[in-house]
Every structure is written in C-alpha cells, then in structure tokens.
Amino acid sequence: MTWLVSRLLAGLVAMLLGGVIGYVVGGPVHAPVLTVLLGGTLTVGALAIVDTLRGVRLIDWLRGAQDTDAPRDAGFWGEIGYRVERSIRARERSTVQEKARLEQFLEAIEASPNGVLMLDVSGQIDWCNSVAASHFGLDPRRDRLQRITNLVRAPAFVAYLQMGNYREPVVFPSPNGLGTLSVLVRDYGEGMKLVLSQDITERERADGMRRDFVANVSHEIRTPLTVLSGFIETMSALPLTEVESRRVLVLMGQQAQRMQTLVSDLLTLAQLEGSPRPAADRWVSVSKLLLQVEGDARTLSQGRHTLTLVSDDAAQIAGAETELLSALTNLANNAVRYTPEGGRIDISWRVLTDGSGEFSVKDTGPGIEREHIPRLTERFYRVDGSRSRDTGGTGLGLSIVKHVAQRHGGELDVQSEPGKGSTFRLIFPAARLRRAAASPRPQGDASDAAVRGATADTR
Template sequence: MIRAVLLALLAAAVAVPVGHFVAHWAGWSTFCLGLALQMIFHFRNFARLDRWSRQPLVDASLEGEGEWDNIFGRLYRHEKDLRDQIARRDQEIAMLIAAGQALTDGVVLLDTQNHIMFCNTTAETQLGLKVATDRGQSIVNLVRQPEFVAYLEAGDFSRPLTLRPERYKDRVYAIHVIPYAGNRRLMQIKDVTQADRLDQTRRDFVANVSHELRTPLTVLAGFLETMQEIDLDDDERRRYLGMMADQSRRMQSIVQDLLTLSSIESAPPPDNDVVDMASLIDKLRRDAEALSGGRHNIVVESDGRGDLRGSEPELISALANLVTNAVRYTPAGGKITLHWQTSPQGAEFAVQDTGPGIDPKHIPRLTERFYRVDRGRSRDSGGTGLGLAIVKHSLNRHQAQLDIKSELGVGSRFAARFPASRVANG
C-alpha cells in the first residue's frame, strides 16, 4: 500500500512540472500514464491470484512483486499449513478406521434412522453385510430376524440382545447398542459362543452330578428305610448291607474321580521326569489280566524303544483308564492289544479291543464328563462316566492327543499320541 502511494506521488511530481512548463494536458497525460502503469502491474498480479484461487496448489513458485509478494507468501504458507492439517486428519481417520477393522468384535455405526454409516469387516461377516453396497441402507432391512428388529424398535438398550443368527446356527452373539452424538447409535457385536457353550457345559455338569449321585443315594435311603421298618433275618440283612456298600463305593468312586479331575485341571505343569515305559506297560498288562480274570486274551505289542517325559502318576492314571475300559466293555473271549511304538514324530500308546464298538455319532462326545453311550451298561460295569475326561485332561497337560476310532461289531482303538518333545529317547 505504501509503495502504491509513493508511485502515485512520483507520477504527480513528474506531471506537475510537465503541465507547468509544457502544457496542462501533457501534465495530466503524464499523471494518468503513471496511474495506468500502476493499474496494469496490479491487474497482472490480481489475474495470477485469480487463476491460483480456482485451483489452489502448494507451489513455491507462487510469488509476486512488492506487496503482492507478501500476499502470495502468506497464501502459500496458509495453503501449506491447511494441507498439512488435512493430511494429519486423514491419517488419524485412517488409523481409527484401521483400529476399528482390527477389532475382534463387530462394530456398526447407525444414524438417527438406523441407516448404516460404517461397519467393520467383523460385523460384515457376523451379519452378512457389505459396507461398499449397504452404506446408507436401513439395518433392519438387511438383518430381518424378528428379535433383532424388535430390540432396535423398542429402544431399551439397558441389556444386550442375545442373537443366534440364521446364517450361522452354531454361533451366539451379544449385541450392545450404545447411543452417542445425539440420537446416533454404535452397535457392538460380541461373539459369546464359547462362553455360551461353557455355561451350557456347567449346567449339564451340575445336572449330571446331581443325577449320578441321586441314584445311589435313593437306593441307600430305600434300604435304610426298609431296615428301620421291617425285621429282617441275617441273610437278608447281609444282602441289603452288601447292596448298600456297593452304592456307597459307587458314590466314593464318583467323588474321587471328580476330585482327580479337579486336581488335574488346577495343577501346575506336570513334572518332566523320565517314565520307564517298558515297566509301565508291564504294570498295565498285569492289572488288565487281574481285572479280566482270564476272560480275555491280553497281548502287548511294543518296539521296546523310547520312554516318556512327564508325570508318572498322571500317565499311569490316563493309560490305565484306557486299559480298564477295554477290559470292562469287551465280552469274554475277546482280544485286547496294548501297542507302544516310537517314531521321529513322537510316540503312541494304543489300546485295541474286539468289543461291540461305538457308533461314530458318539465319538466326538466321549470325553465329556458323564457322557455315556449306554448308561445302563456303563453303570453295570462300574464306570463313573469321568474316566475319558480324566484321560483327555491328563494327555493335554503332556501336549498329547487322544485319537478314537471304532466300528460297530468290530471293536475300538483308543490311541494316546505324544509329540517328539515328550519322548526321552528313541
């Protein structure tokens, strides 16, 4: 501005002498020419500013002359700072979106009309959405299960909705709706399938324990009531007392197995002692022969190599359960084979029998607590329904797996497979 005033004064200073000594019109012409040159200078810079304003760029070559250079410099710095701020904001938004995508819970953002504004990939999988095409759509038009629609329309989000989606019947989701920014809603979808299964397992366990203990308790109570109200001769009394003792022993076995299972689950990692497998297998064979009483043909097949590292009491308990089951459920005259072999991949102890076999539909559930293929036959054989659960947990603590193969009318094979890290020598 100062430069413009000085240039105008300079033009006037030149025009006055010209007008005085030459002619008035010459003075005015000189003054107008000076103002015109100044206007052309400003118009050229103004045109440059106009072109830049139509498509602003951070261009270091954007410069002018005089005061215009200061103006262009300020515009350049302002545009650069603005673009830096936008870049930082875009980066922060991208990081927030990436964080939302990385969540294991589903996240859906809804507007005031329950239209989808955003959802992460987890929510897309859980609810069958596609954010690329479903953004702006009403979520109740895409997830049409009546309980979900009613939950959103009711507007009471003090408790989550438990939803079993139609597309994934084996999954269970807990849906939390959290109001934010006015009437907008953030929907969190948590997969609670495992927790639901554990809760069902707990309920089944309590029911099974109650059922297993109620039967012998009912028998004991009945015999006690009978003995209190009826005079019995010595033979009948001894017979009743014997049956009561059998039921007491059954309850003791159930309680003992429950305590064993509990101690295994809560115990620290097993010892890393070397277990002499030749001696252990010989003990299992002798115990099997004693339990069989000569009713079965019991054979040992072993390559004679390799011992295991672990807790000997736990391994004996687990493997003895497999042998005992084979003896209990194999009819007289059947064959029971104890296999032991090692390889570079690890070691395997297997019990193969020629019993009645197991229907394949039961095999996935055999290691569940109190699960029985035939409840009546299991009780008659003295089983508590906890043996294979103990086997499974003991083997898991030794990084081993229980593999079960069975064919109806042919027999069963229960194999404990240990990793190479558990083999002491080959």
C-alpha cells in the same frame, strides 16, 4: 501493516511523478493544471493495472490445486499470497495429521476382537470392521450405505433396533448359522448408532457344559445316596435275616464305592486342570506302566475276556507317573467294562517311525456310532447311560485321558465302528520319549515278557 504504508506511499509517489511529468509536458501548451491532473491520473492508472495483474495471478493460483508456491510479489498482493499459502499449508498438515489419526483409530478398531459397526441417521452402514462383517455376513465395501435391516434380518435384532431401548444386549443366532451373537447398540452424534457385536458361542457352550456338569454331578451322587438312604430305612424299619442283611450291606458297599470312585475322578480332573504341566525331566518306565495296566485289567476282567499285552520297545516317557497310569488304566478298564464276556482285548505299545510313542487298546465290543465319537471326552457324556452305570463307569474316564494327553503334549485318537469294536490310541510326541537303559532280568520275568511281547489268555 507495512504493506499498507508502502501501498499508500507508492500511490502518492506515482501521483506526484505523473503530475511532474504532466507539468513538464504541458508547459508548451500553456495548460499546466490539466497536464498535471492527466499525468497523475495516468500514473495512478498504470499502477492500478499492475496491481490488478498481480491480483489476477493470485486468483489464478487460488483457483488451481495450490500444489506450487503462491506468487512471490511485493506489497499488498505478496502479503495476501503469503498468508493464504501459509494458511493452506497449515490446513493441509492438519488434514494429514487428522487422516493419520483416523486411520490409526480405525486400525485399532479393526484389531478389536469384537465387531464394530457404525450406522448413520437412516440406519445405513457407514463403516464396519472385519469382525462385524464376519459376524453379520457383510462385505465392508459392497454393503456400505445399505440399510442394516435389509441385510441382517434376524427378528430379534430388527426388533431390538426398532425398540430403541439399548440398555441390555440382544442375543440371537449368527446370520451365518455358525454361532451365537451378543449385540449391544449405543447412540452417538446426532441420531447415529454404534453396533457392538461379540461372538459368545464358546461362552454359551461353556455355560451349558457347566450347567450340565453340575446337573450330572448332582444326579450321579443323588442316585447312590437315594439307594443308601433306602437301604438304611429298610434295615431300621424291617427285621431282616442274616442273609438279607449281608445282601443289603453288599449293595450299600457297591453304592458307596460308586460315590467314592466318582469323587476320586472329580478330584483327579480338578488336579489336572489346576496344576502345572508335568516336568519333562522325570522319566517313567513304559514297561512298568504296562504291567500295572495289565494287572488292573485282568483283575477287572476276572477271566471273562481274552487279554493280550504286546510291547516292541523298552522305552521311557517323560511325565507324571500317576497321571500316565491313570490315563492308560482308564482306556484298558473301559475296554474290559464294555466288551461282552468272551471278547478280546489287545493292549499294545510301539514306537512309530517318526519317533512318537503309541499306546493302543483294541477291543471286540459293540463299537460306537460315528456321531458320538467327537463327544466321548466330554464330562459325563455317555453313548448309553444306563449301560455305563451298570458297568460302573462314572463318565469321566475319557475326559481324564484327554487332559493327561494334552498335559504331556499328546493326543487321543478313537476309531470305532458299530459291531466291529473300538480302538483307542494314545500318542505321545517323540520329545517325551527315550529308549530305556538295558538291565539284566531273570529269565521268565514278567516285565521282560511285556517288553518282548507277551500274549496271555485269561479265559
């Protein structure tokens, strides 16, 4: 309140000073009272004019951008200018802080893996992050203030917005046709809506694969069980000759072996998915693996195919021997199963120019259509289901191969053409390979022949 006291004192002093001056001046004219009043009025008026000019300066500053300091006057207008400027500066700092918090909040939403889209009371787009723009096929700048239903016309989404019941999300194909979206709407503010979107394509695919997996396992196990059950009922209800009994027992053994193979493959897959990656300091001889793979392939072929084994390098590979043997054997055995009698199967190993190792199985079988190749490693996926069962396959072999390759840092490559056979290549990185130390072997030793490159005709 000091400005009020000083303002009153200044007015009183000006009035007294004007009166004194008027009295002195008015003495000669013998009108002291009039000149005192006139002098006081003039001095008060002059003070008012100066005061008004100060107020005008402050008003001019307020009308401007306030990017400079307020007029530094004393008294009433100086006090007002100071307080107004302080209030404005505090408001500016608050605005800057709020803007920074808003930008930080929007950056956090932008970093969200889910889509976030804000709608005003009219259903127009107020803001959306890049994920939502990708989900709905929008342009965050161009489509702002556009009605969402004019841009996203999926019937399920439009009906969901109009229904007003947002307790459960709505699922519909993405407008760009590349997947499936799950969208949930929440009301906020006064009539505004928050649209949350999530790409559930992979989840839907995983759920579908899980359902297919359970159905396939059930079917694969039920089939041999049905056969076994039928044979058991037959043997219990009908008198069979010794020849018929032996035949039935052989067929029952085949079905039991089929179930045992399926369960074994399932356990192998479960172990591969649930165990840590193989250590990189346990070395396995490639020659030893190749000999075992060749032996299993010959046993399965029983002389029905021309089988060759070629290896140009005595190498070792870092990893789990049982896993590697399972993957290589699966590739070789698949070639034997699906190659008609009299066909040719070439098994080879070589070190590529970049230091990586390649295990290859090439056959002269019927080949595979191009559209089937990307799905070959899916569990229970079969190009020809009936033929796979006839050959004894479980539909899990290539899935096991893919998992083993990934666990050893490698990859599986498939090249095939209908009528021209198939080539399956399992490629391991250079970091997993090293040259084996030379060791003396008896002349004619089978492993030495495998390293040098042997060709065998089993027909």
